[in-house]
Amino acid sequence: MTGSSISGQYLIPAYDFDANYLLTGALLGVLSTFELISFALINKLVAAAFQRISNPLISAPLGSALVGLIAFALFLTAASGSSQLATQLEISTTLETGFIVAILIAKMAAVALSLSRGFQGGMVFPMIFLGGKVGILVNNVFPNISLSLPCWQPCQRLS
Numbered sequence: 001m002t003g004s005s006i007s008g009q010y011l012i013p014a015y016d017f018d019a020n021y022l023l024t025g026a027l028l029g030v031l032s033t034f035e036l037i038s039f040a041l042i043n044k045l046v047a048a049a050f051q052r053i054s055n056p057l058i059s060a061p062l063g064s065a066l067v068g069l070i071a072f073a074l075f076l077t078a079a080s081g082s083s084q085l086a087t088q089l090e091i092s093t094t095l096e097t098g099f100i101v102a103i104l105i106a107k108m109a110a111v112a113l114s115l116s117r118g119f120q121g122g123m124v125f126p127m128i129f130l131g132g133k134v135g136i137l138v139n140n141v142f143p144n145i146s147l148s149l150p151c152w153q154p155c156q157r158l159s
Contacts, residue, residue, distance in 0.1 A: 021149055028138065028149070035134050039108045046112040063117035070110045077107040080121065081129025092136045092147060100137045104130065 053059040071078035076088060088095065088103075111126045139147040 024145060024149060028135075031134065031138065032131065035104075035130060039112070039130065042105075042108045043112040043115065046109065047116045050116050060117050063113045063119075067110050067113050067119075070106045070113075074103055074106045076103050077110050080125035081107065082125050085129045085132045088133065088136055089147070092139060095136065095140065097137065097140050100133065100140055104133050104137065107133070 050059050050063065053062070076084045078084065107126065107130060111123065114121060115123070135147065135149075138145055
């Protein structure tokens with residue numbers, strides 16, 4: 001399936017299978033667990049912070065403003081992340097590691113803010129974005145791991 005596109009959006013580069021990729025894939029699964037734990041911690045921190053603000057007429061606009069500031073500062077975190085992930089897969093070799101980490105943290109914070117304030121939307125596409133972004137990060141830190149391996153799993157959920 002690599003070397004093709006998923007839902008016409010995500011072009012996954014081709015690579016030759018190597019049995020070592022099975023171990024690499026298992027290690028990437030462990031890394032995904034850390035991503036999920038990080039998101040859960042950020043979500044709890046945001047929810048705890050907003051529980052202190054009892055007036056929804058203050059907390060909802062404040063949450064909206066913070067999400068807007070995050071999207072303004074790091075525009076690749078805006079919306080569900082579906083089109084942004086496609087863009088980032090195309091330009092993944094030009095992104096710096098620190099920038100990728102900043103996008104990951106900012107997207108986790110934006111999703112946590114949105115969920116804690118009761119905004120419409122769900123977690124499926126943002127989580128696919130985060131998984132794909134971790135794949136781009138892995139490929140950036142370890143360029144010998146094909147981008148197809150860490151990005152295939154989160155992106156295939158859309159097909």
